[in-house]
Amino acid sequence: MRARTSLGAAVLLALGAAPAWSQSVTVHGQVRPRFEYRDPVASVGGGKDDFTIMRVRATLEAQPDPSLSVFIQIQDVRYWGEETNPASDYTADHLDLHQGYMRYTGGRLAWLTATVGRQETGLGGERLVGRSDWSAQGRAFDGVRLDATHGGASATFLGYKIADATSQTVPADVDLFGVYATAKGVGPGALDVYWLYNRGGGGVDTRQHTLGLRYAFDGAVDGRFEGTIQRGRRTGEPVSAYLLAVWVGRSFAGDRGHVALWYDYLSGDDTPDDGRVEVFSTLYGTGHKFYGFADQFTNVPANTAGHGLQDRAVKLALRPASDVSVEADLHSFAAARRGTLSTSHYADEVDLTVTQRYSSSLSAMAGLARVLQDRGMAEVGRLDRNMTWAFIMVDVVF
Numbered sequence: 001m002r003a004r005t006s007l008g009a010a011v012l013l014a015l016g017a018a019p020a021w022s023q024s025v026t027v028h029g030q031v032r033p034r035f036e037y038r039d040p041v042a043s044v045g046g047g048k049d050d051f052t053i054m055r056v057r058a059t060l061e062a063q064p065d066p067s068l069s070v071f072i073q074i075q076d077v078r079y080w081g082e083e084t085n086p087a088s089d090y091t092a093d094h095l096d097l098h099q100g101y102m103r104y105t106g107g108r109l110a111w112l113t114a115t116v117g118r119q120e121t122g123l124g125g126e127r128l129v130g131r132s133d134w135s136a137q138g139r140a141f142d143g144v145r146l147d148a149t150h151g152g153a154s155a156t157f158l159g160y161k162i163a164d165a166t167s168q169t170v171p172a173d174v175d176l177f178g179v180y181a182t183a184k185g186v187g188p189g190a191l192d193v194y195w196l197y198n199r200g201g202g203g204v205d206t207r208q209h210t211l212g213l214r215y216a217f218d219g220a221v222d223g224r225f226e227g228t229i230q231r232g233r234r235t236g237e238p239v240s241a242y243l244l245a246v247w248v249g250r251s252f253a254g255d256r257g258h259v260a261l262w263y264d265y266l267s268g269d270d271t272p273d274d275g276r277v278e279v280f281s282t283l284y285g286t287g288h289k290f291y292g293f294a295d296q297f298t299n300v301p302a303n304t305a306g307h308g309l310q311d312r313a314v315k316l317a318l319r320p321a322s323d324v325s326v327e328a329d330l331h332s333f334a335a336a337r338r339g340t341l342s343t344s345h346y347a348d349e350v351d352l353t354v355t356q357r358y359s360s361s362l363s364a365m366a367g368l369a370r371v372l373q374d375r376g377m378a379e380v381g382r383l384d385r386n387m388t389w390a391f392i393m394v395d396v397v398f
Contacts, residue, residue, distance in 0.1 A: 026061040033080075034136070034393035044384045052080040055136045057098065067106030071119075073099040077136045099140050115145040122286070123156065123180045124192050124214050125224060127245070130286030139284065141176070152184035165202065172202020176284070189217025198283060208232040208239055210283065223248040230280060239277040241267045249315075258317045264290065266300055268308020268336035278337075279306045292331050293351040294369040294389045296382050304346075305380035308336025323357045335376060345374040347383065365393045
């Protein structure tokens, strides 16, 4: 439920005058605690742990006129019990502005929308630029976004400041620019074409171009195909890397079930010290959606020590009731390039999740993941033994 009020009218009435204008104001929010159990909690040499992490968001949306809107979202992310004293610690260490932007549409350029400020952004399937909503803090960018639409075509233009050395706590400038265009009605689906450019300074020369295509179609049989190359320079060395991803699925039981086969290939390095970079970077993608719920590969290439990644997966989704959904995923992870590893096999992972929706505002989710590691997983510094991860999460939105 969202509360609406005519703010301008209320103020003017309080002053005893007739309202000359009014603006629509919407207030909503989220409370999402999640209990987690991890064994091990650290990649190598860690013990078991359990904890509860909670996200609380308060959001205000205002529309001063039909063409202009303002979005302000405050967020607090905390572990239960992290404050030193519940009576005297009032520092709110992780209270932050998650989003704060103004959005303008209209005038002579009715087909163009400009969003300026701090904002979430998800492009396509979020492989390379995503909101990372599963993580408690999520991801937001500072900068400008332009969205243009015409008929069945659309294009998004990005200019984001990832880091600015003007701030005393940031050592170097980092920028992200991009264009993401979509054409609908290409055969049975939609075709995306994109270019991303990320650069960084501070003595580390990165000027990297990421160019790709993505084709998606839905129906009784659905699928996604994506191919991406990276060129330019990364950390001072020339880069030549690529990603290939495909999944094909089919619905059954009157759309109450769905099964899909996935395969992702993220290129890697055989010889990482040869003066060139061949390992693909997932940039600011939402890895949790693709590479296992245990989050062992949320940062490629760092999580694979430059060896890249292959992910073969089978994903099954069932909806036994209108308010219940069940998902089961099986992954087999391997290096794209074995190099000096004793085996290219990283691990196998099984993910199980159950979601119960109680109302439009309240849902609960429980899940279990089991990671069966191989020697390759330990050799890239991820896991030196099998891992168990379980969670229970309650999500309230209003």
